[in-house]
Amino acid sequence: MDGSNFQITRLTLPEAAAERLRTLIIEGELAPGARLNERELSERLGVSRTPLREAFRMLAADGLLVQLPNRGAQVVALSTDDVRHAFEVMASLEGLSGELAAARVTDHDFVELRALQTEMEQAHSRHDLPSYYRVNRAIHDRINAIAGNPILTQTFRTLNTRLHALRFRSNLVRTKWDQAVAEHRDMIDALAVRDGVRLREILVRHLKAKLQAVLETMEAA
């Protein structure tokens, strides 16, 4: 990785449509359970029905839509059980990710992670939630990258995308936030001594806590 990436990426029309729909779903513009009328949507997006249908298929593969034969597509409505199941799998994958990362982490990676950790603590003390989420994601992505298993990364990302449709961010109580930051400190420490087993444990526990927070948010709504 040398950082210089000159590749220009033109999105294909179906990709662009899928991208747009994805944000519409995640931002709640298209509510869970909503039926998507092809003609209407194609007009709203300024795209004909053919590429829109391909976008539907992509989003269905992501688990963001379900397609019923002859009855079109609708936005998935996740049950609390779905969320529990997804987190169960994600915890396992994060654990694996941590174990692999501990085995492969380089000093250079470590410097980067420390920097991110500092950034996170600053966001925390500033009560800057958006920055916190951004850095949080960056740290987890970084660990995932260090693990060096693209299939793991992709599998995890897919599950994560599904859950994003919940928009559970926003209400994070103080004590949980403090705890999460502390857990991140522990993660970096475990990585520093390359203790894969401990890192796995921390990550699994971390996700369990997150699941609880998400379930509480869901119940509130």
Added chain:
Amino acid sequence: MDGSNFQITRLTLPEAAAERLRTLIIEGELAPGARLNERELSERLGVSRTPLREAFRMLAADGLLVQLPNRGAQVVALSTDDVRHAFEVMASLEGLSGELAAARVTDHDFVELRALQTEMEQAHSRHDLPSYYRVNRAIHDRINAIAGNPILTQTFRTLNTRLHALRFRSNLVRTKWDQAVAEHRDMIDALAVRDGVRLREILVRHLKAKLQAVLETMEAA
């Protein structure tokens, strides 16, 4: 579940096309790396290009095809690293599956598994490889079902489908086969005493052995 299922399932045209393509890929009729010409394939399948394209999108989501913009679809060619990575993730998921299954297994499940185990041993002593594979798969599916996490099942199935494109079955050396059967016995034993940790270990080890066998087959070819 009452067993009586009257639902008739008509596959949609894209689904049917995808199904057909899937077997063509798995059976090697469409070789890894092969480019799929839309017009030609649509004629061979007796389907127009529109549903065929939707089938492409589904298979691309499964990871069986890659789609390059304006350059069509081609069958993925898995590298040994891809296989290693996939197995790494699958081992983790199987482990989780075992852990969950041990916590939830009922006596009735257990009777079924014992029956399958007996069937497997018979196939083994008959040197009946096809039956062995069938029962093997049934056992793993059963454990997965007992685990009771549909998202886990689906995630696992997706990864498994990708690997099936390799067609690594066939040459299984005697010692490995003996070992695999013994491992299955251990699995059932671990389930019997609901020892999730041990079941996890066995499953992870089991998959590691399978990976070795697959890599050897790949190198031979």
Added chain:
DNA sequence: CGATTGCATTTTGTATACAACATGCCAAAC
């Protein structure tokens, strides 16, 4: 009054014509 059947309307599914793009070849320029 309730259930059922047929019809009208809406919506999705498929085929196909046309547009945009990629690719390979050849000629011209340097």
Added chain:
DNA sequence: GTTTGGCATGTTGTATACAAAATGCAATCG
């Protein structure tokens, strides 16, 4: 001789017309 530009050809991408299926409503029958 190598590179560049233009053209011809084939292949993918998109829009749209038409077919098939579902849905809602009203009329009819019990």
